[in-house]
Amino acid sequence: MSGNSTYQPQGPVMQWLEKRLPIGALIHSSFIVYPTPRNLNYWWTFGGILSFMLGVQIITGIVLAMHYTPHVDLAFNSVEAIMRDVNYGWLLRYVHANGASMFFLAAYIHMFRGMYYGSYKEPREVLWILGVILLLLMIMTGFMGYVLVWGQMSFWAAKVITNLFSAIPVVGDSIVTWLWGGYAVGNPTLNRFYSLHYLLPFVIAGVVVLHIWALHVVGQNNPTGVEPKSEKDTVAFTPYATIKDGFMMVVFCILFAWFVFYIPAYLGHPDNYIMANPAQTPPEIVPEWYYLPFYAILRAIPNKLLGVMALGASILILAFLPWLDTSPVRSGRYRPLFRFFFWLFVVVCIGLGYLGSQQPAGWYVVFARLFTVYYFAFFLIILPLLGLVEKTEPLPKSISESILQGKTAGAKA
Amino acid sequence: MPRHCRVSPFQGGEGAAAGACGWIEDKKGIANVTTMSSAEPTRRDFLYVATGAVAAFGAAATLVPLVAQMNPDASTIAAGVPVDVDLSPIAAGQVITVFWRSQPIFISHRTQKEIDEARAVDTNSLPDPATDQSRVKAGHDQWLVLIGICTHLGCIPIAHLGDYDGWRCPCHGSQYDSSGRVRRGPAPLNLPIPPYKFLSDSKIRIGETDTAQT
Numbered sequence: 001m002s003g004n005s006t007y008q009p010q011g012p013v014m015q016w017l018e019k020r021l022p023i024g025a026l027i028h029s030s031f032i033v034y035p036t037p038r039n040l041n042y043w044w045t046f047g048g049i050l051s052f053m054l055g056v057q058i059i060t061g062i063v064l065a066m067h068y069t070p071h072v073d074l075a076f077n078s079v080e081a082i083m084r085d086v087n088y089g090w091l092l093r094y095v096h097a098n099g100a101s102m103f104f105l106a107a108y109i110h111m112f113r114g115m116y117y118g119s120y121k122e123p124r125e126v127l128w129i130l131g132v133i134l135l136l137l138m139i140m141t142g143f144m145g146y147v148l149v150w151g152q153m154s155f156w157a158a159k160v161i162t163n164l165f166s167a168i169p170v171v172g173d174s175i176v177t178w179l180w181g182g183y184a185v186g187n188p189t190l191n192r193f194y195s196l197h198y199l200l201p202f203v204i205a206g207v208v209v210l211h212i213w214a215l216h217v218v219g220q221n222n223p224t225g226v227e228p229k230s231e232k233d234t235v236a237f238t239p240y241a242t243i244k245d246g247f248m249m250v251v252f253c254i255l256f257a258w259f260v261f262y263i264p265a266y267l268g269h270p271d272n273y274i275m276a277n278p279a280q281t282p283p284e285i286v287p288e289w290y291y292l293p294f295y296a297i298l299r300a301i302p303n304k305l306l307g308v309m310a311l312g313a314s315i316l317i318l319a320f321l322p323w324l325d326t327s328p329v330r331s332g333r334y335r336p337l338f339r340f341f342f343w344l345f346v347v348v349c350i351g352l353g354y355l356g357s358q359q360p361a362g363w364y365v366v367f368a369r370l371f372t373v374y375y376f377a378f379f380l381i382i383l384p385l386l387g388l389v390e391k392t393e394p395l396p397k398s399i400s401e402s403i404l405q406g407k408t409a410g411a412k413a
Numbered sequence: 414m415p416r417h418c419r420v421s422p423f424q425g426g427e428g429a430a431a432g433a434c435g436w437i438e439d440k441k442g443i444a445n446v447t448t449m450s451s452a453e454p455t456r457r458d459f460l461y462v463a464t465g466a467v468a469a470f471g472a473a474a475t476l477v478p479l480v481a482q483m484n485p486d487a488s489t490i491a492a493g494v495p496v497d498v499d500l501s502p503i504a505a506g507q508v509i510t511v512f513w514r515s516q517p518i519f520i521s522h523r524t525q526k527e528i529d530e531a532r533a534v535d536t537n538s539l540p541d542p543a544t545d546q547s548r549v550k551a552g553h554d555q556w557l558v559l560i561g562i563c564t565h566l567g568c569i570p571i572a573h574l575g576d577y578d579g580w581r582c583p584c585h586g587s588q589y590d591s592s593g594r595v596r597r598g599p600a601p602l603n604l605p606i607p608p609y610k611f612l613s614d615s616k617i618r619i620g621e622t623d624t625a626q627t
Binding site: 084089 | 477479482484487488
């Protein structure tokens with residue numbers, strides 16, 4: 001996949017640079033002439049959107065850090081000063097806070113795309129696992145960022161999440177004390193969360209580089225799941241994929257801007273506009289919407305340690321997906337039975353999200369447990385069995401054939 | 414490197430070769446937009462230019478808040494409002510320091526001797542020529558108000574030191590006289606005068622001039 005033979009630098013400056021650091025050839029081969037399957041649909045634009053959102057979060061975050069004070073007595077007021085006094089501070093804060101939501105929205109769509117089209121299957125297992133690592137880093141970063149506001153939700157979220165580790169037998173309490181840097185969540189906790197919240201996005205950026213590298217080694221998947229067989233199956237990345245990604249980024253930004261400028265506090269919780277009070281827990285503790293499904297799974301299990309383990313397992317099980325799915329057919333487009341269970345899985349995830357926002361009582365508990373069972377059954381029972389028993393539709397011989405023969409009966413998705 | 418030909422829905426009309434490759438790799442290495450040597454700009458050219466223009470405008474617009482946020486915020490500006498100083502506790506010969514906009518302001522209640530010394534100097538011999546009269550308000554010659562930052566590299570000069578009955582800067586030895594004018598040392602300019610005005614004989618407002626400009 002190294003197209004170094006085709007790039008000719010223009011002008012004396014580029015030629016001088018290319019001999020010393022061939023960055024022109026790298027960009028050329030990776031993002032300009034890179035052969036991209038010609039049938040990619042708009043679900044494939046979310047990788048680019050995620051890279052864009054990472055840039056947005058890093059830039060707004062660094063700029064916010066110029067005005068934020070990471071001390072328990074000053075943090076909340078410094079955020080309010082950003083909102084009221086700093087030039088365009090309100091805009092930067094709302095972009096950063098809603099940007100986190102948009103970041104997770106794009107990530108979940110990106111992951112569902114991967115699950116539907118079998119993008120995690122051989123030879124893309126490492127690519128997928130790097131993605132799971134990225135999700136974990138995102139979850140950690142988002143959690144710590146929310147704590148920095150030091151409102152009631154920030155403080156009690158910090159309390160609850162750090163206390164999860166107390167479920168670990170023998171060493172649990174020591175770990176929690178170590179995380180806190182004290183006997184409770186306090187100033188040391190806030191300070192170290194600030195440091196790590198600044199650090200992790202750059203770790204994410206590094207893993208994104210690995211993620212894109214892993215992608216370019218094996219090439220992109222495509223809606224048919226059939227690998228490109230000839231030049232007829234691909235087009236150059238620029239301008240086709242570049243423009244498609246750019247267009248979808250603009251559409252995404254319209255949604256983003258809708259939140260930032262019209263309903264900037266809609267996705268947040270009003271209790272986080274109350275300064276943190278270590279002596280009083282708010283009547284309901286809820287995380288931000290993007291953590292709700294995992295929160296529902298945690299609360300569905302009545303045992304403390306098992307609940308924590310289920311929470312961890314609900315994320316880590318994704319890493320095993322390449323081996324849990326036994327189907328030799330990659331794309332869900334040709335797997336009608338799989339499609340049924342997949343969409344049910346999507347509904348279950350959204351349902352778990354809703355249940356996570358409600359008080360764990362009555363029917364909510366029943367459904368949360370049912371949905372949790374389905375969540376794990378999908379990975380551990382349904383996917384392994386499906387590959388063995390389902391009847392799949394015939395695959396096209398190639399990508400070009402699938403296009404030139406038109407959208408035949410059955411799968412268009 | 415393969416040639417990727419994709420028939421564009423816009424091609425195939427008048428003047429365009431049907432099925433012509435819109436995308437080709439030549440020895441320049443960078444894929445060209447079109448192989449057609451049409452004299453007229455195509456729709457694609459228009460779209461590229463329009464997209465590029467909107468993207469450039471968007472990039473510039475994005476920079477505005479990112480750059481503006483580093484300028485002083487509303488609370489800093491609010492803290493920089495003019496400050497009133499009561500002169501009555503200041504004895505003759507005494508120099509006090511107050512802060513305005515985070516800068517040290519020297520207020521010197523000069524003795525007649527200091528005023529005469531300042532006025533006796535030949536201004537042409539000064540490194541930064543200025544008359545003493547131009548540095549005080551008419552009718553209030555005994556009050557000297559200066560920004561107490563050495564014009565060399567920013568240290569605060571020390572009062573009642575030096576050979577000129579004025580200030581001496583401890584960092585590199587610049588000396589200022591009883592009118593705050595530089596007489597010796599690496600400093601290039603006189604100690605500047607902040608905007609101020611007299612509200613009464615015993616009260617000044619630092620941060621406003623008589624013409625209400627700051």
